[in-house]
Structures are given as C-alpha cells and as structure tokens.
Amino acid sequence: MITIVDYGMGNIGSVKNALLHLGADVLISNSAKDIEESSHIILPGVGSFGDGMKKLEELGLVKVLKEAVLGRGKLFLGICLGMQLLAESGEEGGLHKGLGWLKGKVRKFQVNEEVFRVPHIGWDDVRPDSQAVLFSGISPTTFYFVHSFFLVPEEKDVIAAICDYGEEFPAAIQKKNIFGVQFHPEKSQKSGLKLIKNFIQLSEK
Amino acid sequence: MLKTRIIPCLTIKDLRLVKSVQFGEHRNIGSYIAAARVFNARDVDELIFLDIDGRRTGLKFKLLEEVTKECFMPLTLGGGVNTIEDMRLLLKTGADKIAINTAAIENPEFISESASIFGSQCVVVSIDVRRVNDMFEVFGHNGVAATGRSALHWAKEAEKRGAGEIFLTSIDHDGMMNGYDVELIREVSRAVRIPVIACGGAGNLDDFVSVIKEGGASASAAASIFQYTQVTPQNIRQHLADAGIETRV
Secondary structure: OOOOOOOOOOOOOHHHHHHHHOOEEEEOOOOOOEEEHHOOEOOOOOOOOOHHHHHHHHHHHHHHHHHHHHEEEEEEEEOOOOHHHOEEEOOOOOOEOOOOOOOOOEEEEEOOOOOOOOOEEEEEEEOOOOOOOOHOOOOEEEEEEOOOOOEEEOOOOEEEEEOOOOOOEEEEEEEEEEEEEOHHHHHHHHHHHHHHHHHHOOOOO | OOOOOOEEEEEEEEEEEEEEEEEEEEEEEEEEHHHHHHHHHHOOOEEEEEOOHHHHOOOOOOHHHHHHHHHHEEEEEOOOOOOOHHHHHHHOOOOOOEOOOHHHHHHHHHHHHHHHHHHHHHHEEEEEEEEEEOEEEEOOOOOOOEEEHHHHHHHHHHHHOOOOOOEEEOOOOOOOOOOOOHHHHHHHHHHOOOEEEEEOOOOHHHHHHHHHOOOOOOOOEHHHHHHHHOOOHHHHHHHHHHHOOOOOO
16 A cells, blocks of 8 residues: 655645556555554645755654654655655755655755746756666656756665756666665656656565 | 757636637637547647636646646636746645746736746746837736836746746737747847747747747747747747757757
C-alpha cells in the first residue's frame, strides 16, 4: 500500500491521480497508523520550506516519518518540496530546520537571472546516473520543473541525477530506501508516470 | 536545456469551452474535457484554463477534478480567484499554478501573501493589456476596467511582490490570429527576470518563432490556432526546433 502524506502542502490530488492511473493501491493520509502499514510513502510538496516543516511538526509527522523510513526502512519518495525537506536546513524565507535525513542544505539558484530566469519553470533534461533505479527504461529523461530552490547534499554519492540550468543541481537523490526528485513526475506525462511506476515496483529489502 | 513551452489556453464560460475576439463575442466551441483529452493525447507541454465567470459563479472545482484524472501535465487555473483559501483548495484539487488578475490589481498585497504561503512558483500574475494612446495599459475585470496602469510597471511590481510568472495577454490581438503583440511581450520580458508567457494573436507557426526570438517570451499560449486550424502543438514545436529554438520535440 502506498500512502501519500497529506500535510496541507499542495498538489496531493495530482499525485493520487497518477497513482490511480497506474493501478496502485493508494491512500491519502497523515495518520501514523496508515504510514506504519504502508510499504511506500510519498511526500509531495508545493510551497515554502519553512511552511512545510511547520505543518509536518504540527501534525506530529516528523517523528512518525523518521520511524517509518529511517527506522523501518519503508520506501520513501519526496517530490519537489518533499525532496528539499530531506535536508538539514533550508534558506527559503530565512533559515529553517529540515528533516535532516540527508546532510546538506537547500539554497536558491545562483545564476545570471537575465539569462536563466528564476523560478526554473518548464521541461528540462535530466542526466541520470546509470545505477539510478528510478530512471530505468525512461526515454526521454525530460521532466517538468517548477522551483527556485534545490537541495545540495554533502554526500555527493546520493545524487542520482543532475540537471543543468545555469548551474548543475541535483535533479534526484537516492540513499538506500530514500528517494527524492526535484521535478514533478506526476506532471511529466509518460516519462513521469514511468518513474512513479518504477518507484512503486521497488520492494522493501 | 530548458525547453520553451507551447501552452493551449482554454477559456471557460458557463462550464463550456469558448473563444473570444478581443475579449468579446465569446463563441461556444464545445466541451473543455474533450479538448483537454485531445491535448493530453498530443502530449502538450502545459494547459491553462481561464474561467471568465469565476468571479460571478464561483470556482469550478468539478472542472479541475475531471481534467486532473486524465491529464498528467501542468495545469494553471485562473478566473475569479480572490482569496488564499481559494488558492489552497484549487491546489489541493489538482491545479499546479494559480493565475490571479483582478484580485491582484485590487489588492497587490494578495500577490505577496500567496507567494509567501504557497511559494512563488504557484503564483502566476495574469495581465491583460490594451494599447491606449502610447501606453500599454492594464485592464481588469476581463478587459473592461481601465486601470490607468502601465503593463511594465505592473509586471515589475508583481515580480517584486513574489509572482513566479507573468501571463501576458494582448486584448487587441486576442482572437485576431495576426500575430502576437511582440513589442508588448518584448518590453515586459526585458523589464522582469521571471518567465513571461505570451498570449493573444497566434495565427501561424512563424508567430511562435517571433514571439520567442524577438519578444523574449519563455512560453507561448494560444487558443484560436488550435480551435480553428489543424495546427497541433507538435507542429509548432517542430517548427520552433527547425528555427533553432529548444523545445520538447
């Protein structure tokens, strides 16, 4: 069973529709029980870092998710803000503490904005690592991005895919059972749906 | 490399798909869900829905629910969005970006507030413009209310307040299929550093090349060309690629 975590941040409907389209057994929830009983957890997210963490804390989800993902090894996919929250801290709207599951921080694009308009919005090419399981069988690896910030992990070997927009940044990360994508697979047509399918077909080790 | 986007714009009135000419004469085209399905099958980059009686008859969540069940590409919804709660519900229902127009003109603080709660990337400020004397003047309320404001100044203020994108429509060129108002698009694109989506006037494939190369648009929205001609988004993308513009071919 797949739980999409509902913490009041953004486009849960879209993620759910993508999963239903793929025939998955999916639930939208923020209850500890549902999360504990799921095999896969998806943390979507549209919005600001500070707001996202505040909502997770208010709902008591920081502890629940840590136990389920770091403790029990459930498969986890963070999308957009959901990936950024994995960091220790984020700079959006002031310094905020993140989930801290990955060492590193979230920062804004540092590019020539005359040439590279920010937010980075639109379809862009992603270069996945050959071992990146989420990207298996996907062509083209072009996905929809809509963000101004991105996660910079300290451990470079968690980077599963790169995108280049004025500067290179991690488009996806993978650390054991923890996956994150900066783009929106639920909005990336066939390529995105295949990525989600790859995620849900992974099984817990 | 970031691709330019071709975005069909679907105008909705009384829950029917309509098409206007210079923001008047709204002609009933048919079913928005049928149109959305065709665009989805054609692998379109994005879709924009503008509900022109949103203010009068309320937000159309049903439309969003129907469309998001079948379309897995980015959706922007605008029309009658007035409050933070409106935006929260629309995002939860499946919209990725929300376009605000009159509400922002009447209360510019709404832009800052929504950007700080939902993030700039969700907030599209939609600006409708008529050429009046020598100025590009902003009009609210679906093109009927003159504001006396310059499109350039308003776009810059919207950017400063946190808008993620500008959706810029030339009312004069709307439905005329004689090309975009490239000068308008260029002036606003130069004035801001956020993406500008051009709208109003696309009639043939070359119009898209001009609005991107000369106008500096990050994305081009169009309606009449899809509704009245055989041109598909893929035709346009191929034409752009042939002209050396990066697209999702």
